[in-house]
Amino acid sequence: MGDCKGNGKGVILSVDDEMIVLQALREQLRSAYGERYLIEIAESADEGLEILDELSDQGLSPLVLISDFQMPGMKGDEFLIQARRRFPTVVTVMLSGQVSDEALERLQQEGGLHQLFAKPWDALALRQSIDAGLAKCP
Template sequence: MMSRDSMNSDAGTVMIVDDEAMVVGAIQGFLELETDHLVIPFTSPQAALERLAEESVHTIVADLMMPGLDGVEFLTRARELRPEATRILLTGYADKENAIRAINEAGLYQYLEKPWDNDALAFAIRNGVERSQLFRALTERMGELEAAHEELAGLRERWIHAFL
C-alpha cells in the first residue's frame, strides 16, 4: 500500500487502536458521521506501529488493555515514531497508577474512560488535531528562522571580510 503524508489533511487524521473491533468500529463510525477527520482503524497495536513508521497522523486514540502491547507501551513507541502526534488513552480500567504511567512514559495528552462520552471524545480529538497542526507549523517556522539565521550569519561574515 502506498504511503502518503496524512499531515497535509486540514481536517486531521486520527488513528484508533483497540483490540476490540466493536470499539474501533463504534469510534470510527461516530467520527466519520460527525467530523471530517480521516480515520485509520486498527485492532492490532503492532500493525498500527508499522503504519506509523510510514505515515504521520495528527491524533492517536488507543485502548489501555490490549494483548501483547498495552496502550501505554504502544503510545510510548508511537511517541518515538511520531512525537508530533497527540496521544489519547481510552480505558475501562481507570486508575491513578496507569494514568501517571501514561502521562510520564507516553507524553499523554488526554485520559478518557470507557464508556466514553462522544462529545468529550470528539472534543479531545479535535483539540488533539489542532495541537498537532500547531506543533507542525511551529516546527516549520523554527526551521525557516534557523535557515534565515544561518543566511544572516554568512552575510555578516562576508561583510566583515569585505571591510577588514
C-alpha cells in the first residue's frame, strides 16, 4: 500500500486549523490535481489522522500531506511524523508562518520533510514542489 504512484486513486490531504487556508489549498490542488487524485482537507491533526485511517480502510494511500505547524492540540510536526511512520513514501510538506528550529530538525529526520513553505505561499512553487516529490516516489 506504500506505492506513492498509487494503485487506483491516490490522495492529497491538507491539514490546517484555518478554514480560509484549507479552502484556498483545496481549490489550488483541485485545479492542479483533481483529475488524478482525491483532494481531502482536515481542520486538525486529529481529524487528519482519522481521515488517514478511513483512507487506509478503503485501500487508499495518501500521496502528499500538507500541514500547518501551529494548530490547537497536536502540532503539525507530530502529525506529519505519525503519518510518515504509517505511510513511509508519503510526500510531507509543512506550510506555516512559524516553525521552531527543533520541530524543523525533527521533521527532517523523522518526518521525511520534503519542503517547508512560509504563509502566504506561492501556488506555483507549491505545485512544483509536489510534482518533484511525486516524481521521486519509488
